[in-house]
Amino acid sequence: MNQVPHIAIIGAGFGGLAMAIALKTQLGFNNFTIYEKASDIGGTWRDNVYPGCSSDNPIHLYSLSTDLRPTWTNTHGYQPEIFAYMKSLVEKYSLQYNLSLNTKFLSAHWDSEKQLYHITTEDIVSGKKNTATAQIAISAVGILGMPKMPEIAGIDRFKGFLFHSSRWNTKLDFQGKRVAVIGNGASATQFIPEIVKLRETDVTQFCRSRIWYLPPDKFPVDIRGCKGTSIQEYYEFEGGPKAHLGTTIPGFPNFYMLSGPNTATGYSPVLLFEEIQVKYILQMVQPVLQSRVSSFEVTVKATEAYNHKMQGMMLHSAFLNCVSPYRIGGDGKITFVFPGSTAHFWWWLKRPIWGDYISVCSSSDSGADTDESASPSLVKVMAGFGVLAVAVAWVYKLL
């Protein structure tokens, strides 16, 4: 495989941009495409435009570590300012040349022989389907992208304006209207104080327990691994979303996820977790970009061991004491949140344990061979990380 490898990044929210910036600045690698189905970058911060939309975290904790910004105008950044910040990142790192906007990533099927993914995308404007290949695919599709309208009997006969807060009707004049808000999550908390300021606007809020996003147990893109199985099928077989370190899945070589299963927390900014994953992924992709290895695939054993440990920590957490959409079926396995501290996550992803991965050697003349022993340099690295793994286990016992 002598050609320069190509990386496909799916999604141009904070995760996709952080990944792209790291590839450019830390590996000096530019042969990647960020596929974005919308007409602009931004993800969450493009879609949520309701009055008062702001970050939940103090904004100084909610910026990329590469681009801290001392000049935020409020303690909690408002959407226009965060969106402008993201746009400035695109400009600063010239990411516009890597962006493929209005392009829905439909599928990526792994070709074991050629050691790459066959990709199909759809041009949202023309409807035309296109194909491409990539040696590495990185999902940054986010977790709040699919709003779900509440199932209320007769809602289809409602004659007024009806919309989800993440699809705000910016043309609607709320002045003098009777407004019913269904839900009591962070968004409602932000926009209700804004609309009650309007004269003669009557607001009633209805609260129940659920939040109104699609449960995060659906994987939106058809990614198929070396056995032809899709990620969605893998999740269903495993009784819900499951991954190694929330980042890799057995059977899916060179495929990485940002904000994968069990990576959300209520206490730590998403960006911090995503940047920890980005650093981990950089280390995984580097040997492939240097053509020393053509693919890495996480072992079932490592995935099982990690999930056993992580779900075991969940037993001591409060998450098991509530019915929540973060659990399968409301009260089943917890597949959304991470039960440990940010330090746990950082430590566990600080360096890949190469022995947790099956590598396929890169060979320019004889095609790819499965190579458990990898190259001599990789063996040394694996031995080094074996020692590190013992140290991690020891430190973890002390924590």
Ligand SMILES: Cc1cc2nc3c(=O)[nH]c(=O)nc-3n(C[C@H](O)[C@H](O)[C@H](O)COP(=O)(O)OP(=O)(O)OC[C@H]3O[C@@H](n4cnc5c(N)ncnc54)[C@H](O)[C@@H]3O)c2cc1C
């Ligand atoms: C109002 C609000 C406030 C928030 N405040 C905070 C906060 O304070 N702290 C915090 O940690 N988090 C906060 N969040 C959560 C926020 O979603 C994340 O912090 C972060 O922005 C997620 O970035 P992302 O790139 O992972 O996903 P997203 O922002 O969802 O971006 C994913 C992108 O992928 C694209 N995409 C999806 N599928 C495809 C496909 N098939 N093909 C091509 N493109 C695709 C989408 O169009 C989107 O642009 C907040 C969310 C909201 C709504």
